[in-house]
Amino acid sequence: MAPTVSTVSPSQGPTTGGTTVTITGAGLTGATAVRFGGTPAASYTVNSSTQITAVTPAHSAGSAPVTVVNPTGTSNSVPFTYVTAALPTVTAVTPSTGPMSGGTTVSVTGTGLTGATAVSFAGTPASFTVNSATLITAVAPVGSAGAAEVVVTTPGGQSAVSPGSYFFYAASPVLQSAVPSLSPTAGGPTVTLTGSNLLNASAVLFGSTNATTYTVDSSTQISAKAPAGTGTTQITVVTPGGTSNPLPFAYVAAPTLTGLAPTGGPTSAGTVVTLTGTGFSTATAVQFGMTAVGFTVVSDTQITATVPGGPAGPVTVTVTSGGGTSTGLTYTRVAAPAI
Template structure:
């Protein structure tokens, strides 16, 4: 008598196969094959003349007849097994942000990733991806436009849904337009204000290769503490959107005051003195004693200033630039003779 199949339990399973099913019927002893449609079971075991345990092969969505083959014949195709499409799901994207230029290494967590054929960020295919397990994929973001896009995984079973937890946000690159001041002392430690666009969530501010401490004020402003340095350094701001264009920042040495001429003048004020030295180009003030005075920078090594009135006697004279304050030279106020 040929075998006969009366039922199968469970009667449905994943298209990826591997579902363990129990086949019930008659005359099952000596079975030489168990088939799901045209495909042989991945494995099977004859438990008795009325029962077989089998593991389903992979299949396509839909129903297929289940048959048992023995030397006496093949059972009728009256019992079916239904393959159900188990779609992949993306439950987490890490990191969830990156530059619009692409190239961010991203890890996807979810389910049913085995056999993935595509990973997409919005409508764009990832340039590469690796399925490390059924629940994990490592991939690289393609370039995109600023904003959020769903990340989806496609397998032979279909494409994952655009879940709320499966979005990647493309961040626009930061851009600098202004730096103030644009120069400072070689010893650093002065405050510098950077202005531009897309500066939110700044991760680093650099003066050349030197990393600065900083505060994000807004999407258009960052304040930073200049580190020590020399020469001209390119200042850049980094955010999840990438690194900004550079703006030049000059490190300036402190001024050196070598001579003052004349060295004395009337206590009534008005004497015009010439100061000789170096580093005068970025002069911000000249003081005679505690009083700021008017001045004119003639060159990096020369400037003139007007001495204000004051009590007779010696007073210190100093020059301050963005690089610091010079050592003092002495100017002597002299009382006019009394006739």
């Protein structure tokens, strides 16, 4: 009894051939040939007496009768339609940058994307979903820093590389230093961050707080205004390449100055004064009026400083630290008695 063919799925494919089709029917065991319009299939496998898997040969556009031959005869025919499939095109990849670790979901737009069988980034296969003839959603695989051509394969062939078909893998940002590494709790100082791969930064974070004002000076430097905060935290930078390593940063309260000993002295330089208060451990300056003087931080509550020479009368003493400047106390210079 001759074999019979009931269905061919899919029922159409490109004129270039290469479509894998499933032929169902009866009496298919022992098939010696599968033909598409008289042309032998490129290859075929007899799965069972009711199913054959075949790869279509090249054929001119139009309907081609599919038949199966075995020692008992030739089956009835079921049509398979050959269509002229246009090559797919990729016109844009959005977003066009992402980390080397992969995982970025991108929209691949173009034409002729229906039936896509593969999407690759620089030759590496990507997972993807065909949304329409003009849109594919793909997940970027792991890649190397630099440009990666995005290629879509359909039954019509592979898309050609175009200016809009590139995805750029960005290296991870690296931070090396933050100067200064302290700020008043109210924020405000400009912090210079140095490192590498800092271009296109989308955020500079002090803990979880984004610095609302920052400038990417170069691939190795960012200037950021510290936002308000408290306690110790970490600075990180976010770029298309990911999130950088953290650098320590601390918010400190302004120092308080509560005592001077002695509170006065001669107009000549050289008197050593002991300053008492709080928040002195990060002191950066001690001033008598407008004059900065040498000082020694004895502890968080004590500093010793040498009074500069100056005219007789009161002068305001202040301490400045990473947290700001203290309120002032008065030191009085007394002129030597006239003889």
